[in-house]
Amino acid sequence: MSTLQDETHTPNITASELVYRGAVWDVRRETFDLPEAPGLVRDMMAHTGAVGVAVVDEQQRILLIQQYRHPVRARLWEVPAGLLDVAGEDPFDAAKRELVEEADLTAKRWEVLSDSCLTPGGSSETMRLFLARDISLVPEAERHERSEEEAGLRFRWVDIDEALDAVVMGRITNAIAQLAILQVSRVLRAEAEGSPVSLRSVEAPRRLVDGRADFGRGAEVITDED
Template sequence: MSDLHDEAYTPTITASDVVYHGAVWNIRRETFDLPEATGLVRDMMAHNGAVAIACVDEQEKILLIQQYRHPVRARLWEVPAGLLDVPGEALIDAAKRELAEEADLRAGRWEVLTDSCLTPGGSSESIRLYLARDLELVADEDLHERSEEEAGFKFRWASLDEALEAVSAGEITNSIAQLAILQVARILRAEAAGESTRTRSVDAPRRLIDGRESSSDRPRD
């Protein structure tokens, strides 16, 4: 096995305090020691993590959802995704819930594509990206009523060629959407060539911290 892999490491943490309680995210300040440096102080967003889903239909098109994102003042093309905001909920169950809520879909086949740190220099956010296939619509009586920014969703099934061109041209900038498109292209090309796709099962372990374990980091009511 290759030794090219991230390594989990917990330093000696000498202080850890929530210094800002936000409406959605809290900011935690920690002081810690590393073998190579001591007394380091870092502020970070205490994030509870997320899941995302690359949905591929029988025509090998990928589902993209356009949603307004206020911090960047743009309506971005993304893949279905959502927070790990249900205590104790398994990641795969969160992915199934988000797929139903955001895309009105269920999937009969699930695989793990990647685990990612999005902004590891300033946030504890990690996200697991799934590949979902064998799709069917959620029954009308089970449809989720979307609100806030989600009420403005637009949906598009894009071919891989179109999606890859949009990424290359700088037209799709959401990093998880980019990763989903590139990973799906890799999978479909491998399958077409009869090669191993190198996906992981839904119960594959992950090395990254699950932010839900720290209840003190949740925003106050």
């Protein structure tokens, strides 16, 4: 039986146009052919990609951060996360940066929990989720000054069973937080039973790459008047 895994596939792309240039993300319209369906047209968010960090302390609690998210008009409980918006930055370096900037923490022990396509029907975004343990506080004089939505962050260390209940009861709706809580629960339960889960190292390659070289912002914007 073959290994259960996603398969990368690049179809014949006959047209690719930047139709909207946004403040953070662009929207690209592409026409492409699949063997089973030629001439398909899709609009998609050209995303930089992102990283997330599930932080676990010595008491086996997970760190959750509450942040306002305007598209859903809500303050959501999440895990530390951020965009891969620094050119050429390695996801592991980005995760360490986000942990410092959003949580005032560093960690000595890092592993990969998962790689995810968050909304593959409409966005090129993939996220690498890390597990961070053996944590330390960043000295107060060296902490990042948070601004905009991040200025209102709230922090809470949560027992993993309480976090699971919040997911099941619909009180935590952020998908990355849900995934982090479920993954951490699996890891901690296995370790408590003496059967540790084998996790990937931070150098483990990603199968899926966010966007493509032609997803940049240099292309001409196509408008209704063109």
